[in-house]
Amino acid sequence: MAIPISYNIRNLWTRRLTTVLTLSGMALVVFVFAAILMLANGLQKTLVETGSYDNIVILRKGASTEVVSGVGREQASVVETQPEIAIGTGGRTLLSKELVVLVNLTKKGSGSPTHVTIRGIDAQSLSLRPQVKLAEGRLPRWGSSEVMVGSSLVRRFSGVTLNETFRYGTRDWKIVGIFDAGNTGFSSEMWGDADQLMQAFRRSGYSSLIFRLRDSSEFEKVKSRIESDPRLTLEAKRETQYYAEQSEIMAKFLRILGISLTIIFSLGAIIGAMVTMYSAVANRTAEIGTLRALGFRRRSILVAFLIESLFLGLLGGIVGLFFASFMQWITISTVNFQTFAELAFSFSLSYDIVYKGLAFALIMGFVGGVLPAFKAARMKIVDALRAS
Amino acid sequence: MLILKILFKNAFRNKLRTILTLLGITIAILAFGLLRTVIAAWHAGVEASSATRLVTRNSISIIFPLPLSYRDRIRQTSGVKMVSYGTWFGGVYVDEKNFFPNFAVDPQSFLDLYPEFLMSPSDKEAFLKDRKGFVAGRKLIERFGWKIEDIVTLKGTIFLGDWDFVLRGIYRGRDKGTDETQFFFHWDYLNEGMKKRIAFHPWVDQVGYYMIGVTRPDVGASVAASIDEGFKNSLAETLTETEKAFQQGFVAMSGAIITAIQVVSYVVIVIILAVVANTMAMTTRERIGEYAVLKTLGFGRGHIAGLIFGESFVITMMGCGLGMAATFPAAQLFSHTLGAYFPIFNVEPKTLYFDLLAAGVVAGCAGIIPTMRAIQIRIADGLRRMG
Numbered sequence: 001m002a003i004p005i006s007y008n009i010r011n012l013w014t015r016r017l018t019t020v021l022t023l024s025g026m027a028l029v030v031f032v033f034a035a036i037l038m039l040a041n042g043l044q045k046t047l048v049e050t051g052s053y054d055n056i057v058i059l060r061k062g063a064s065t066e067v068v069s070g071v072g073r074e075q076a077s078v079v080e081t082q083p084e085i086a087i088g089t090g091g092r093t094l095l096s097k098e099l100v101v102l103v104n105l106t107k108k109g110s111g112s113p114t115h116v117t118i119r120g121i122d123a124q125s126l127s128l129r130p131q132v133k134l135a136e137g138r139l140p141r142w143g144s145s146e147v148m149v150g151s152s153l154v155r156r157f158s159g160v161t162l163n164e165t166f167r168y169g170t171r172d173w174k175i176v177g178i179f180d181a182g183n184t185g186f187s188s189e190m191w192g193d194a195d196q197l198m199q200a201f202r203r204s205g206y207s208s209l210i211f212r213l214r215d216s217s218e219f220e221k222v223k224s225r226i227e228s229d230p231r232l233t234l235e236a237k238r239e240t241q242y243y244a245e246q247s248e249i250m251a252k253f254l255r256i257l258g259i260s261l262t263i264i265f266s267l268g269a270i271i272g273a274m275v276t277m278y279s280a281v282a283n284r285t286a287e288i289g290t291l292r293a294l295g296f297r298r299r300s301i302l303v304a305f306l307i308e309s310l311f312l313g314l315l316g317g318i319v320g321l322f323f324a325s326f327m328q329w330i331t332i333s334t335v336n337f338q339t340f341a342e343l344a345f346s347f348s349l350s351y352d353i354v355y356k357g358l359a360f361a362l363i364m365g366f367v368g369g370v371l372p373a374f375k376a377a378r379m380k381i382v383d384a385l386r387a388s
Numbered sequence: 389m390l391i392l393k394i395l396f397k398n399a400f401r402n403k404l405r406t407i408l409t410l411l412g413i414t415i416a417i418l419a420f421g422l423l424r425t426v427i428a429a430w431h432a433g434v435e436a437s438s439a440t441r442l443v444t445r446n447s448i449s450i451i452f453p454l455p456l457s458y459r460d461r462i463r464q465t466s467g468v469k470m471v472s473y474g475t476w477f478g479g480v481y482v483d484e485k486n487f488f489p490n491f492a493v494d495p496q497s498f499l500d501l502y503p504e505f506l507m508s509p510s511d512k513e514a515f516l517k518d519r520k521g522f523v524a525g526r527k528l529i530e531r532f533g534w535k536i537e538d539i540v541t542l543k544g545t546i547f548l549g550d551w552d553f554v555l556r557g558i559y560r561g562r563d564k565g566t567d568e569t570q571f572f573f574h575w576d577y578l579n580e581g582m583k584k585r586i587a588f589h590p591w592v593d594q595v596g597y598y599m600i601g602v603t604r605p606d607v608g609a610s611v612a613a614s615i616d617e618g619f620k621n622s623l624a625e626t627l628t629e630t631e632k633a634f635q636q637g638f639v640a641m642s643g644a645i646i647t648a649i650q651v652v653s654y655v656v657i658v659i660i661l662a663v664v665a666n667t668m669a670m671t672t673r674e675r676i677g678e679y680a681v682l683k684t685l686g687f688g689r690g691h692i693a694g695l696i697f698g699e700s701f702v703i704t705m706m707g708c709g710l711g712m713a714a715t716f717p718a719a720q721l722f723s724h725t726l727g728a729y730f731p732i733f734n735v736e737p738k739t740l741y742f743d744l745l746a747a748g749v750v751a752g753c754a755g756i757i758p759t760m761r762a763i764q765i766r767i768a769d770g771l772r773r774m775g
Contacts, residue, residue: 017669017757025662028655039648060548067451068478068546070590102449104627112640115449168448170621201452202623203590233548253729261652264419265659271412272663275405279670282402332648335641340451342641 003300008308018276025272026316026364029265034324034357035347036258040251042348047247050185051239054216055128058209061233065246065339066100072205075232079209084222086214088127095211096124099194101201102341103168108158116153117341120194128210132186137162137177140192147192148177152344156333169200188344249337266364273368277309281376288376289384298377305373313365317358325349395698406703409667413707414714416660417743421715422722423653424739430639430646432732436565437631440605442612444598447627453594454624461618462598467611470601472497475575479542479551488528490542490571492578501601504562511557519577521556525568529558547578549585569731657746665754668700672758679762680770693759700755708747712740
């Protein structure tokens, strides 16, 4: 016959201080575990949402990012004539030729300069990125030194607001608009007329070409044609894949950091649980003897103590996840190792992380409780009764 | 001495619990030490850089080049002793996972300006003579098992194509903080190669940055200002700062991540606090009767507080000592596996002081609640709890 669970819960309540201390240790471990996974998840989510599946990015062969890529004007016009490109309004192909460079901007707060992506766009860029919406001001006029900036930049950088100007490439650029691209990488970019930026930065070629497929299934066909064309030294990728690749190194770094920290921390928390459970067993030796004398089996005692420890773990997990869920309101902005450009992203909680966090807390409770529970179950009735 | 004996006897009365607690503290101090070392490793580049060197780069950002013709104009600036230049090559060796920094430099002036890279005279001469030659740090050579005269091919990411280099020399760091994982080759080789491969490459006859040695450290700021002044309103405006500030800029870019690691290192302390406080709470609960007896015998609150805090200190400091001792082999292991991310990974003396400080704070805080309970309980209640 099983020992009622209320016995365990009442016991945890009797030793409140100890319970709270053990619980907070476990909760902190789960909190750190969840927070780091949330960060890696948020980074990937941001970059995955940046790309669209039907958009194709054309980069120079071997270039991992748009910044180090270069596409000559002649090569661009060869790509432009591919029949697989969708046709937009007004009968023009849905293809944009873009320039991507990095400029130094000063961060608010720390006052230290960091790299920000400035993207030269053409007439089709906006129709290829429906997630980019003008929030304030107006679009930059073609042929002028005007730019619009992403909403994340406005919040994080000094001197980035409407009607401000800044100087690059011997020209003054005026901010005439602020756009909101939601939770995507574009929110950390600055956009202006590609031809104007190319002149100012003295670039003779574009950085990348982006086009929409007229039929999603034709990707392989157009990819192999572009990559085997002897006139071109280019490669084609789906936009989603391109942005997913950009998050790889950083997400991996965060995961390695998170997992090694969690392993070390959890050892601490398991020891905490063990200390608690051993003392729970030691303090209740007489009680255990009584229970056994009443006819409860060794197995029931084992299960009772394991349940107590698992319950402690579960509570710790719930508390840790509860506090971790508040991290979702925090946005972090840092330089992506791969693109070398500033990127803002948030902690993002997913069901997967919740399951992992809870499973982890239960494992900690189990490992911490299993040895003390065996000790309790192995006690001889007579010795245990005498112990008081 | 007697009091110390009592504290030790008390601490090890429940051996299992104390050993578990000790283990917990050891692990936490180890984690804390490693995290502080990771943060220090991030700043290693800043620590290793010299205050007598300046770095000039394009003011727009590091991805834009400067013309080679600037070299002579910079050299004419008063206060400048030596000018060298280089370009970040960004080549990949076999796979992207094998990342290491590789630069095209002007060999003679580069080696003059960086005396912390030590090379044997024969290696140095062989490197200077061979335009295809490269030198690499000791750790990098060991990592890939290269031998002198081996041909190494890097795949260009910024400069298209495969580039072959011949290993001509190995450099060692003058002091512990010098990065021994870098790869340097002739800038001329890169420049000629670009001309051959692509008729017009934007980086032909352009360099990524200038490194400038100044005559005295205190003229650095004025030299930097006059260099930037000289190129104002030109096609490529410059930004000059000390090498330290330049490196600091890179560190600051990943500031959010460093802050996160810092926060986590404090969380570790809170976790051990919970474990130690728990142990102390249980210890005092068990001994409430003894404290009542001590009180009856006339020992004051101070004595009881001393016993509890003393025991807390004994346990924490022993764990701290073990943790500090374990930090060194752990850091060794860590630097072995993560050598690619952190070329310099040394445990600083400062880290050990932080360890001690953290352990002290934990020992103090963990004793507070149990002491209050032990002091506040009335003698009669305490004695009754004994049975």
